[in-house]
Amino acid sequence: MVTVNILLSTYNGEKYLAEQIESILNQTFKGWTLLIRDDGSSDGTSEIIKGYESKDDRIKFINKNKIENIGIHKSFKSLAKFSDADWYFLCDQDDVWLPNKIENMLNYTEGKSEEAKLVYSDLTTVDSNLNIISERIRNSKGHEAPILKNYLLQPTVTGCAVMFNRNLRNYWLLEKKIIGLHDSMLGFLAASLGSLEFINESYTLYRQHSENVVGSSTLSGIHAILQSFWGQNQVMNARAYDILETFPSISDKNKKVLKEFIKLNHVGLLGRFKVIIKYRYRYSLGGKLYSLFGNLLLLSNIGNKGVK
Template identity: 30%
Template sequence: MPLVSVLMSSYNHEAYLPIAIESVLNQTFKDFELIILDDASSDHSKEVIRYYSKRDPRIRAYFHKKNRGIARTMNDLLAKANGKYVATFASDDVWAKNKLEKQMAVLKENDNLVVWTEGEVIDKNGNPTGELFTHIHGAAKKKKKSGWILNELLEGNFICSQSVLVKRKNIVRIGYDERLKYVNDYKLMLDLAAKYEFYFIPEPLTQYRIHGRNTIISKRKELRREELIISQYVLEKYGKDMSPKTMSRVYFNMAHAYLTLGNRLESARFTLRGFLLDPISVASLKSIASCVLGERLSAALRSVYHKTKP
């Protein structure tokens, strides 16, 4: 039985599948199985997967007859995993050869850790954009990323979920929320962070691809609606333990989501609630600016400020 089960979800990524699959097969750590589940792709992804699965016995390939969505796909993958640990992986991303080796070295010391790595952002052609995953999440680069990090995550997700390696039984206990289409990985990270310590490897051992077919990028308003669901979940489940500063960030996130959805009244209401909890923060000023000026104008002014800042 393999020590690690690599779980790869696949949907309409025929152009990226070969390099994704090969980046797993070429790992310096060898004791793994690769389980690929295609979620009823309409391109030639199935043919690519079958090609590789016939040539490497470490690959087990499965195919949904109907599109079930990413959360259902990941839960089905978890049910098929045999390894003590599972690593989650998207079919358009890439791993460094020594990713699993470095993570397993950490887990040998404490097998209950959730081990994740920095991600290097690449474009559709595989070229690095010069950005790191944690840096594209604003203040996330300044946050604590190892240890008990629930409070940091409550303010917003900054975990590169495609980089995570975790004990299988720990993630199976929680699972993916199939009601959520776009932010189920964030909810999973929150619930893991409530139960287990995280360990961050700052080396970018995962390449995170941004392209026009990224589900989250192409569905902005739907994403904001689910962010509101997550924010309500956070307030209900973890609100009693939040600091005023953390709760204010949750309110500002909700204000931003409502503004994107065109509901200025609700945006103003949650901006005010956040401001009253943390009136002198930069986040308060940003949220007020967005509410008064509108999201696009506020973002444009912030961009000009950062470009002219010495």
């Protein structure tokens, strides 16, 4: 039988946490283990977790005797490290899972996978009362999981819609550095070292409210857009360096993709032009105009304060 670990990191989540756990208890697939870590809550989150743990032996509160804040990326990594499973699901404290989420995503993979693999689905955004804001947040023209060169321009993975296998989890645990958010890092590892796949269905009600750590937002103003673009560019450069150093066995093709992306920040206009013409980086969620804008920014270097 396929084994499943659900990884749930909490922080002051008492308002919505019970509703999320109930949606996991209502899953049609029953063979899961829910691992929960509290990242230093000051509200009643820990008591809610203890209450559910006492009622269902599939729920495990992994740090109930040592509640401390280590940050969301390290917190999820601690959960992944806690015990082995065939597949891992990331879980946010404030969403709601549809009853067939685990069953359908497992059916998509047809069991175990030998390569490092991450699968993610679409999302339905809802307000704090679960009223639908948008049925789907992916490109209405048809989103596909990006290949590595395009993931470098725009990470597309949202944690609460993710499932990944043990091989990818093992790669993640080899990473010593904490660079950016955990979900986009997992997507980057999958695109670099294995496979990244998208299911064109929504199995999660992705709640948007004032306490979200990361939400579905739209930047406004050219300064904010440039700041976001180059901030993400620096994160992806740091990740590219780290993967090249940590995983020397990466394929020659992907090694070249990463090295030439890094090169963009260290060569002149002509050098950048040659790389961009060769790769023609594409936004997987934004269409042709976004892709053109992203490539022009890479070419012009406007707003880039440099990658250290």
